[in-house]
Amino acid sequence: MASSRDGYSWTEKQGLKSGVPCIGTIQPPTNLDRASTEVFDVIVVGAGYCGLTAARDLTTSGILVADNPGSRLGLRTLLIEARDRIGGRSWSSDIDGYSFELGGTWIFWGQANVWREILRYQMQDELVSSYDFSKGLNKYILVNTERAQHFTHEEEDEMMESGLRKLVNVDGEYGKRVIPFPHTAAFTAEALRYDKMSVADRLSEIKDSLTPNELSGVEAFVLLCSGGTLETTSFFEFLHWWALSDYSYQGCIDYLVKYKFRGGQSSFAIRFFREALASGNLSYAFNSPVAEIDDTKDFVTVSTRDGKQYRAKRVISAIPLQVMNNVVFNPPLPSGKRTAASIGHVNQCVKVHAEVRNKDLRSYTGIARPENGLFYAFGDGTTPAGNTHIVAFGGQNGHFDPEDNIGTTARKLQGLVPMDIERLVFHNWSKDEFAKGAWFFSQPGLLSNHLGDMRARHGKVIFGSSDWALGWRSFIDGAIEEGTRAALTARTDLAPSQLKGKL
Amino acid sequence: MASSRDGYSWTEKQGLKSGVPCIGTIQPPTNLDRASTEVFDVIVVGAGYCGLTAARDLTTSGILVADNPGSRLGLRTLLIEARDRIGGRSWSSDIDGYSFELGGTWIFWGQANVWREILRYQMQDELVSSYDFSKGLNKYILVNTERAQHFTHEEEDEMMESGLRKLVNVDGEYGKRVIPFPHTAAFTAEALRYDKMSVADRLSEIKDSLTPNELSGVEAFVLLCSGGTLETTSFFEFLHWWALSDYSYQGCIDYLVKYKFRGGQSSFAIRFFREALASGNLSYAFNSPVAEIDDTKDFVTVSTRDGKQYRAKRVISAIPLQVMNNVVFNPPLPSGKRTAASIGHVNQCVKVHAEVRNKDLRSYTGIARPENGLFYAFGDGTTPAGNTHIVAFGGQNGHFDPEDNIGTTARKLQGLVPMDIERLVFHNWSKDEFAKGAWFFSQPGLLSNHLGDMRARHGKVIFGSSDWALGWRSFIDGAIEEGTRAALTARTDLAPSQLKGKL
Incomplete structure (x- = not known):
């Protein structure tokens, strides 16, 4: 099993070691052709549960133009991720046949979005009680x-x-x-x-x-x-x-x-990724921190720190609140969103x-x-x-x-x-430059002042994250809620105009 | 608004009247070309929440052959329904601007499958407390x-x-x-x-x-x-x-x-139907009670009482347990399933x-x-x-x-x-020939003896119904759970062999 750069393990014999095995590590890190200049339907930035859900929903479903039955269904999607692995703030490491959960861990059947996925992937019997x-x-x-x-x-x-x-x-x-x-x-x-x-x-x-x-x-x-x-x-x-x-x-x-996956969160997250991949509509680029998102032209351009540029009709930003201001948005984000991001959350778990x-x-x-x-x-x-x-x-x-x-x-x-x-x-998590903390938790005033700001779109950029979910905010469930919403928003945007009112 | 044949209303002035207005009534009852001899990917029998979910999932998502990116995504699906309306045992009538729920009514956010759909269709603010x-x-x-x-x-x-x-x-x-x-x-x-x-x-x-x-x-x-x-x-x-x-x-x-839709269940069910329709992959035939399902050849043939025949690679039977034995299956259903159907459920609400x-x-x-x-x-x-x-x-x-x-x-x-x-x-509901009772409720012994039988597939016919859901059996949530499962089963069946292990 490939190791992620993330995480630490220590034993007396081995000492402190950086990087732990994770089935969510994606190798090779990209399936993009170097020469590709494709304009994607959607670029999803961030491969945590929100981004994975959005990428899966976009690649496996779409809108066929009613009077053009030959047109392609499913949206061409590029998933860009800063890390070398899927899962974002929820991921697990398998060490000597046992799963350690490095981030988000527990789920429950009263959480609609995540439980629906567990049933859908028929994983309900893979849960164990802590x-x-x-x-x-x-x-x-x-x-x-x-x-x-x-x-x-x-x-x-x-x-x-x-x-x-x-x-x-x-x-x-x-x-x-x-x-x-x-x-x-x-x-x-x-x-x-x-x-x-x-x-x-x-x-x-x-x-x-x-x-x-x-x-x-x-x-x-x-x-x-x-x-x-x-x-x-x-x-x-x-x-x-x-x-x-x-x-x-x-x-x-x-x-x-209480309930967690016997095989760890990464055994669940990988299902979303594999399903998206099986659609044939998914391109991906890991190890690719995003530097800038430019929405001043017909297509949105996403530039990575290593100088690559990708274009799409829509972008779904699943970048966590805490690190959103690390990315340059052009035009700049509205002040409410910027303020919320600079306030950030308080969780240094x-x-x-x-x-x-x-x-x-x-x-x-x-x-x-x-x-x-x-x-x-x-x-x-x-x-x-x-x-x-x-x-x-x-x-x-x-x-x-x-x-x-x-x-x-x-x-x-x-x-x-x-x-x-x-x-x-x-x-x-506190030293993780792509998280700067653990799950979202708000200080007084942030939600009543800025929940709407955090949820709002900005031009052709749609914002999805567990950090501003309505229900199980901060949870895997909320990430899936938000990925579902973001994908449906993009899909509705890109639907032929005669179908817009029908969805 | 069109009226369904189902339901009764009475006022002193009007007297007893058969048939009530329902936005789930589909007119005209079919979009099929009379001459169509298409072999569908899937025929779904029954347009309650299970069948609607399956039809939506099948028509809007699918598997693209990885090495043939031009192939069509989304499965061509025919939805066959005995009634003149969608919703099965959950439907509502709008009379003088008010919704009366004729069948299944209440939902709650702890019910994963239905709540996920409510969020997805952004209907969470359309609920009222009874x-x-x-x-x-x-x-x-x-x-x-x-x-x-x-x-x-x-x-x-x-x-x-x-x-x-x-x-x-x-x-x-x-x-x-x-x-x-x-x-x-x-x-x-x-x-x-x-x-x-x-x-x-x-x-x-x-x-x-x-x-x-x-x-x-x-x-x-x-x-x-x-x-x-x-x-x-x-x-x-x-x-x-x-x-x-x-x-x-x-x-x-x-x-x-406690919680129900201000606009009634049919305002929710119609969302599934419209989304499936917008895919361009959905054909439908209402007023079409099924007489026989024949799975003895390469394709499954579904015959309706009015003598029409339709063919598909797979059939999803969302026929309720109580009326399953009204349909002739060829080859005959296994004895466990037949026994369960002849025992039926006890609910004459x-x-x-x-x-x-x-x-x-x-x-x-x-x-x-x-x-x-x-x-x-x-x-x-x-x-x-x-x-x-x-x-x-x-x-x-x-x-x-x-x-x-x-x-x-x-x-x-x-x-x-x-x-x-x-x-x-x-x-x-008791005199309704397509339900013969209300929601599933079991007599002693039925579930421990036959739950597995009810859930099992039979050749190319997959069985989905709230009647044998694992979680919220008998509920709208269970119907969606089962529609999701049935669609994913059919989709996996029809996936190119090289992708089968990947889903």
Whole structure:
């Protein structure tokens, strides 16, 4: 299996190694003829789930002119990607027969867009649960500066649910009145108000009602979601996650951290890519960071950093918000979009996988507050070697670069629970120039001021990203939602005029 | 707007009238050239959501032979339908600017397949809630042989939740251990056991723990789901609905009876049809009941009752289980499939809409047990004339044909709550020769014995229907799940051999 440049792995024997195996690495990186001067129907910039969905939908479907049945169906599409692999912020590495998820991981059947694809590719029986509460150390361990307390998982659930319900219960209906319908761009008046607040603001309102352990749990859970700080986390956006998760802690667990692919996210993403490829309509160029998108002529010209130029009738930009201002747009992006991009999101999640020799840790969950760098962790699987796979999360609070000093990283893991580490696997999203952070999470005000700006098209350039999805924003589901929307927009644009009203 | 032959409406002035307006009525009924002898890629039999999804996916997407870029994409598809309209068991009638849902009605964002389509067609802001608890008679009225009791909706929720939780709590986890993953064909051992039981069997185990009002509520709710009797309702299948609805009564309300389209289901179904049509690849023949499907030659031949014959490389049969044995298959269907079809399902739901002059009934919900014919009803909307729209349900228990005697039908409505009826709208699903009942609901044993049989293909004939979906079986979501699967199966079949492994 080819390795991506992305990611790190460490074992005592091997030391720290940059680049990990990934079935989503595409070799050779392009199928373009060097001399090609084709004007594509659509160029898709970015091969994460949004771009992959758009490329698949465009290449495999299209509009036939009704009175010209011989015309070609399916749109000629060029997929341009800065990295050497598909998947964007969701990708997995297969090491010794086991998948480590370097980015977005979990999906659930209540997420319409991703679940539809899982059914479509008949992968519903390839899911595994991250949790297994049948092993020895079947505990929730809450570490703070004074001590480590052990609880059963039932006690964990009770504390988390009780704390979170106090956090979200701004309306006597646990957030349901504020966000009755979590799949719309329309904000209720109350929702607007809560987007002006941070979670820190909200916590200061209710802190007297929370027990110290509830507060620790709530803080850790919110920071797990946002990857920011309590001050930079929009309270509305947290409520939105809560609403999407059926307004319950159990829903949060089911939706956010439970089911993953046995073969890893890249085993799913590759299905989209292969299907697009099988259409015969897909060209692609990996290792091709985009420098400029020029929409001042009949066709849009996309220039890469290495000086290549490609032309198309439409461009779908699946460039993440956080790095959008790295690309020159001509004409310049409208100020709302530029402002949103310069504000960016707050998520500097640090996700570290540890393969450990402690079998009992399979059933462990725990948090360490307030300042351990890695503050939330749980048993995430059992490797073929019989070791336990622990996944641990940090964020903006006490942010660190795990590759800088493996000893420090190991100590932060030990700060959660003692473990005998055999292997570490991680990707540094904060230093990733094509992401500059992990999944989207908004600071107060960004969504109510700029969601519409982020979603708007700009001339012949259509913008799609999980970062501004309506429903499962920040999730794989939202990326597919947006890829679907972007492809349909381009397809409608390019339809013969007599068909436009009919789609 | 054209009228369908299906459905009935009644007003005092107009009397009983057969056939109601429906935007899903297709006129003229065919776009086929009389002389056409085309061999289609695929014939889809049945234009409900499964068939519509399959036809759309087939006509708008396809596989281009990689080394023959000039070849046509999209599969030539013929959609054959017995009725004069699309939608099958889900269709709506627009009367005086208001939509009445004659069949399947409600959808929810946790239903992946249908929600993906709603987002794709950007219809998420066209939903309305059936419930509005802001009006005068804001009550749950429970009628039994002795009396009518009035409760608040909070009391209703408490009674229903308490009763249903007792019903489903066979495992100490409210069904979650029995059905941990409701989207698979694999049954747990416990699930198998509960598919041998009826809800009546289960109720006899727990009847001492239910209050009389809880029992009435539980019975009414189960019968609302199954349209059968307590004895013919598989306890497993009810648990499966419960599991799909997030294992909670609130989930049941959200998923099963809350959100519907302002413009009716036919406003959604027509989008699939129009998109398929815009591909230029769709032929269709309505008013064309199929008599025989012959798969003994190179191409499959579909013969209609009026003596026409059509040929295709593959056939997708979206014929409902209940009427499958009306069609002659050659070679005959395998015995498992024939047995399943002869067992059929148990749902003889009677659904009656009443437009009533009582404005206060907008906030009414109620049940009438045990023998009112219409046993479950609630306020479902306000018409442009300012009247209240009440929807009422009956089933196999005390089954009746609403068109037989309007006075009797009105009395059954009055048996729920006094109302001043201006208009009635309904469709008689039991007398509908192309449905012979409403949505699929299984008797004990059918699913554990025959789900695999129902799903299996038979030579070049692929079987798709909500009746045997894995997830939201019986629902619009399940129909789309199955249409997606059937289309992808046909498409993979017809792919050039060198591409087969790649999809």
